[in-house]
Amino acid sequence: MSQAAAPLIAVIDDDESLRLALAGLLRSLGYKGRGYGSAEDYLAAATGSDCILTDFHMPGLSGLELMQQLRRDGCRTPVILMTARTEAGIRERALAEGAICVLAKPFEAEQLIRCLERALS
Amino acid sequence: MDAEGFDRRAHQAAGERPEWFDLVHESLIVRDAAGRILAWNRASERLYGWRREQVLGQPVETLLQSAPAELAAAREEQLRSAGRWDGELRRRNAAGEELHVEVRWALHRDDSGAPAHIVETGRDLSERRRAEAALQASEHRYRNLFGAMAASFWELDFSAVGALLRGLRKAGVSDYAGYFAEHPDFARQLIGATRIVDINDETVRLFGRGSKAELLEDLNAYWPDESLPVYAASVLAAVGGLPHYRIEARLRRLDGSVFDALFTACFAPEAVARGRLLIGVIDISERKRAYAALEQSESRYRNLFQAMAVSFWQLDSSGLNALFAELRAQGVSDLHAYIDAHPEFLRQAMEVSVAIDVNDRALTLFGAGSTQELLGPVTRFWIPGRAEAFRGSIEAGWRREPGYQAETRLRTVDGREIDVLFFVTAPPDMRDKGMVLVGNIDISEQVAARAGLRQAQAELAHASRVAMLGELTASIAHEVNQPLAAIATNGAAGLRWLARAEPDVDEARTLLQRMSDDARRAAEIISRIRGMALRRAPEPAPLALDALVQEAVQFLQHELRAQQAQLRLQLAPALPTVQGDRVQLQQVIVNLVVNALQAMAQAGSPRRELRIETLRTAAGEIELAVLDSGPGIAAEHLDRLFESFFSTKPNGMGLGLPVCRSIIEAHGGRVAAGNRGDDCGARFVVTLPVAATG
Incomplete structure (x- = not known):
C-alpha cells in the first residue's frame, strides 16, 4: 500500500488522548488518521474521508446523530462507532441505522482492523 | 512642863508603863483631864504618823482634829457620866489625810474621885471603810445595770430551798438528779419555796402585763412542766459549786404564752452565802425562729444536695483564692496566658481545690464506697492531659463568673473513665468564702449515643454515596474506559511499530510515554471513585471550599458532557476555610449537581446551565449555592424535599437530600432549597460556619 493510496480515516472523539492514540494506531496500520474533537468540527472542516471512526457520546452532536445527518445529506462514508458505555440497545440501534461496526471501549487493535477492512472493502 | 515631865506623870498616872505598852497592835493614848497627851505608844506612831516626843503634852484634839467636831461635847459628857465612850471618829494623821478610827475611852479618877486621866485604844478602820464605799458604789452600779439592762433579771432568795435540800440529804437522798427526775412535784416544791426578791423593768416587759407587783408572787407561774428539769439542773449546779449555769429553756409569761429563753443562773459566792441567786433571762424566740428557718432551709438544700440524681461536690476553694491573690499581687491579669506560660499551675490549683462533701450520687458515679474516699484534693479525678474543663473552670473563677460548664471525661476511684457534663456554681460572694459547688452529670450514654448517631450518619452518608456512584455508573465507566x-x-x-522489519523505536517511545500518562490518569480517576466509595469515619479538617468544589466537579465532567450541560463556577477568592470531612462535603456538592442535571434532563430543558457560587455572608458564614436552569421546584414539594424517601424522580430512593442535610447539619451548617428569583430554575444553598482559628 503506497502512501498516496493510504485511506484517510477521520477520528472523532472529545477525549484528546484517545484521539491521538487512535490516530497513532491507524498510522501504524498504514492508514492516514485525522482527528476531530467533535462531530461539529468534522462537519465544519468539510474535507471528507474514506471512513469515520467516531465516539458515540460527545457534547453536541453524538456519533449516531452525525451518521444520521451524513445519511440525510446523501453522504455514504462508512461509520464505525465507539462507545465506553454499557447501555443496552445502543449497539443494535447503531447497526440498524447503518453503522459498519460498534466497538466497545476498550477494544483490541485486531477488532478495529477487522472493522476498517469491512468498511473500506 | 516638858515632855519628859508628862511622860513621867503619865507613867505615874497609868502606873509603871509596862513592857507590852509598845508591843500591842492597837493605838494606846493616855491624856489628862484637860486633853493633853501623857502617853503615846508605837502603834499610835504608826497610825497617826507622829513620834512620841512630838506629841507628849500636846492637846489631843488640836493634833488629831476628831470629827464630827460638833459632837465633841456630847462625847465628853458621856465619858464623864458613864466613865467610858466607844465610837468611830474621823481624824487626821501627820500628813493631813483622813483616817477612820474606832476608839474606846476609859476614864480613871484620882482618890478624890476627880477625873485624872483617860486611856484611849484606837483601831484603824480606814481600809475597811474605803472598801465599803467602793462596794457601795459597785453595788449601785450593778443595781443600775440590773434595772436598765435589756435582759430580764431576777433576784431570788433560795434560803428555803437550801433547807429543803438539807432535809432531803438527811432523809438519805444523795442522788439529787435521780430524785428530781422521779419526783417532779418536788421540783415544783423547790420552785415554790424560792422567793422573788426583785425583778427589773425588762422582766416586767417580758413576763408581765405592766405591773411589777403581780410578778413577785410565785415563781411556779413562769416554769412550764417541760422546763422543770432545767430548774432542777440549775439547783444541782448551785449545789455543785459552779459559778454559773446557762441553758436554753422554755419559760412562761403571765399570760400563759411560752417562749424560748436563754436562762443564766449566777451563783456569786457572797450572794449564795446570803441565800441569794441572780437569774438572767434573754428572749431568744426570735433568734430560735430565725435559726429554725435557717436550719430548715439548710436541711432543704442538704436534702436536695443528697437526693439529686446529679453528682454534687462541695469544694473548699480558699486555697485557690489564696493562689489567685498571690498571682494578682504579682501583677498577673490574664490567667489564661499565665497558665500557657506556667502549665504546672493547673496541678497546683487542683491540689488546693479540696472536696469537703459529696452526695450519694457522687459515690455511685465515682465508684466510691464512702464519702471519705472522695474527699481531699480533686487532682486524682482529672485525667492527665485532659483537664481543659478544669482549666476553663478556674479561668472562669478568676474572671469572677458565677458559673461554668463543659463536657469532659473524669477518672473514677476504681479507675474507670466517665463522660460527664461538668458544671461549677460559685457566685462571687460564695467563692470569696471559699465555697464552690461542682456537679457532674453522667453523659456516658449520651456520648455513646452521639457516637452511634455519628456512626449511623456516616454509614448512611456512605450508603448514599454508593447509591450516587451507582447512578453515575455509566459516566464512571466512560471516565475509566476512556x-x-x-x-x-x-x-x-x-x-x-516494533514489529516492522525496521522497528520504529521513536514512535514506540512516544506511544509508551502516552500510555504512561493515560495509566496515571486512569489511576487518578479510580482513586477519586475509591475515595467516594470507601466506608470510613469522617475526618474533620480545615478545608478550602473552592478546591473542594473543583475536585467535586472532576467527578462530574463526563456526566455534564453527556447531559450537554454547561457548568459555571463563581467562586469567591480567599474564603476562610471550613471545618469538615472532605469526602462528605464533596458528596453534598456532587449530589446537588447530579440532582440538578437529572431535574433538567427529566424536564427536557433545552438549555442546561448550572452555576456553583461561593460567597461569604454578612453574618460571616460561608455559603455555597447550586443553581440550575431547570423547571424549579414545585411549591408543594418545597417543604418535603429533605424528607426521607421523598423523591420526584421515577427511580429515586429519596435519600440524597436528607443525607445532604444530615451531613451539613453535622458540620454545624444548614441547607435550604428554593427557586431562583431572577429566572426559572432551582437554587440550593448550603451555609457552613467558618473553621475556628487556633
Missing part, C-alpha cells in the same frame, strides 16, 4: 481504551490502542500501535 484512558484504558487509549492505553490499549497505544499499546497495539506500539507493538506494530
Whole structure:
C-alpha cells in the first residue's frame, strides 16, 4: 500500500488522548488518521474521508446523530462507532441505522482492523 | 512642863508603863483631864504618823482634829457620866489625810474621885471603810445595770430551798438528779419555796402585763412542766459549786404564752452565802425562729444536695483564692496566658481545690464506697492531659463568673473513665468564702449515643454515596474506559511499530510515554471513585471550599458532557476555610449537581446551565449555592424535599437530600432549597460556619 493510496480515516472523539492514540494506531496500520474533537468540527472542516471512526457520546452532536445527518445529506462514508458505555440497545440501534461496526471501549487493535477492512472493502 | 515631865506623870498616872505598852497592835493614848497627851505608844506612831516626843503634852484634839467636831461635847459628857465612850471618829494623821478610827475611852479618877486621866485604844478602820464605799458604789452600779439592762433579771432568795435540800440529804437522798427526775412535784416544791426578791423593768416587759407587783408572787407561774428539769439542773449546779449555769429553756409569761429563753443562773459566792441567786433571762424566740428557718432551709438544700440524681461536690476553694491573690499581687491579669506560660499551675490549683462533701450520687458515679474516699484534693479525678474543663473552670473563677460548664471525661476511684457534663456554681460572694459547688452529670450514654448517631450518619452518608456512584455508573465507566481504551490502542500501535522489519523505536517511545500518562490518569480517576466509595469515619479538617468544589466537579465532567450541560463556577477568592470531612462535603456538592442535571434532563430543558457560587455572608458564614436552569421546584414539594424517601424522580430512593442535610447539619451548617428569583430554575444553598482559628 503506497502512501498516496493510504485511506484517510477521520477520528472523532472529545477525549484528546484517545484521539491521538487512535490516530497513532491507524498510522501504524498504514492508514492516514485525522482527528476531530467533535462531530461539529468534522462537519465544519468539510474535507471528507474514506471512513469515520467516531465516539458515540460527545457534547453536541453524538456519533449516531452525525451518521444520521451524513445519511440525510446523501453522504455514504462508512461509520464505525465507539462507545465506553454499557447501555443496552445502543449497539443494535447503531447497526440498524447503518453503522459498519460498534466497538466497545476498550477494544483490541485486531477488532478495529477487522472493522476498517469491512468498511473500506 | 516638858515632855519628859508628862511622860513621867503619865507613867505615874497609868502606873509603871509596862513592857507590852509598845508591843500591842492597837493605838494606846493616855491624856489628862484637860486633853493633853501623857502617853503615846508605837502603834499610835504608826497610825497617826507622829513620834512620841512630838506629841507628849500636846492637846489631843488640836493634833488629831476628831470629827464630827460638833459632837465633841456630847462625847465628853458621856465619858464623864458613864466613865467610858466607844465610837468611830474621823481624824487626821501627820500628813493631813483622813483616817477612820474606832476608839474606846476609859476614864480613871484620882482618890478624890476627880477625873485624872483617860486611856484611849484606837483601831484603824480606814481600809475597811474605803472598801465599803467602793462596794457601795459597785453595788449601785450593778443595781443600775440590773434595772436598765435589756435582759430580764431576777433576784431570788433560795434560803428555803437550801433547807429543803438539807432535809432531803438527811432523809438519805444523795442522788439529787435521780430524785428530781422521779419526783417532779418536788421540783415544783423547790420552785415554790424560792422567793422573788426583785425583778427589773425588762422582766416586767417580758413576763408581765405592766405591773411589777403581780410578778413577785410565785415563781411556779413562769416554769412550764417541760422546763422543770432545767430548774432542777440549775439547783444541782448551785449545789455543785459552779459559778454559773446557762441553758436554753422554755419559760412562761403571765399570760400563759411560752417562749424560748436563754436562762443564766449566777451563783456569786457572797450572794449564795446570803441565800441569794441572780437569774438572767434573754428572749431568744426570735433568734430560735430565725435559726429554725435557717436550719430548715439548710436541711432543704442538704436534702436536695443528697437526693439529686446529679453528682454534687462541695469544694473548699480558699486555697485557690489564696493562689489567685498571690498571682494578682504579682501583677498577673490574664490567667489564661499565665497558665500557657506556667502549665504546672493547673496541678497546683487542683491540689488546693479540696472536696469537703459529696452526695450519694457522687459515690455511685465515682465508684466510691464512702464519702471519705472522695474527699481531699480533686487532682486524682482529672485525667492527665485532659483537664481543659478544669482549666476553663478556674479561668472562669478568676474572671469572677458565677458559673461554668463543659463536657469532659473524669477518672473514677476504681479507675474507670466517665463522660460527664461538668458544671461549677460559685457566685462571687460564695467563692470569696471559699465555697464552690461542682456537679457532674453522667453523659456516658449520651456520648455513646452521639457516637452511634455519628456512626449511623456516616454509614448512611456512605450508603448514599454508593447509591450516587451507582447512578453515575455509566459516566464512571466512560471516565475509566476512556484512558484504558487509549492505553490499549497505544499499546497495539506500539507493538506494530516494533514489529516492522525496521522497528520504529521513536514512535514506540512516544506511544509508551502516552500510555504512561493515560495509566496515571486512569489511576487518578479510580482513586477519586475509591475515595467516594470507601466506608470510613469522617475526618474533620480545615478545608478550602473552592478546591473542594473543583475536585467535586472532576467527578462530574463526563456526566455534564453527556447531559450537554454547561457548568459555571463563581467562586469567591480567599474564603476562610471550613471545618469538615472532605469526602462528605464533596458528596453534598456532587449530589446537588447530579440532582440538578437529572431535574433538567427529566424536564427536557433545552438549555442546561448550572452555576456553583461561593460567597461569604454578612453574618460571616460561608455559603455555597447550586443553581440550575431547570423547571424549579414545585411549591408543594418545597417543604418535603429533605424528607426521607421523598423523591420526584421515577427511580429515586429519596435519600440524597436528607443525607445532604444530615451531613451539613453535622458540620454545624444548614441547607435550604428554593427557586431562583431572577429566572426559572432551582437554587440550593448550603451555609457552613467558618473553621475556628487556633
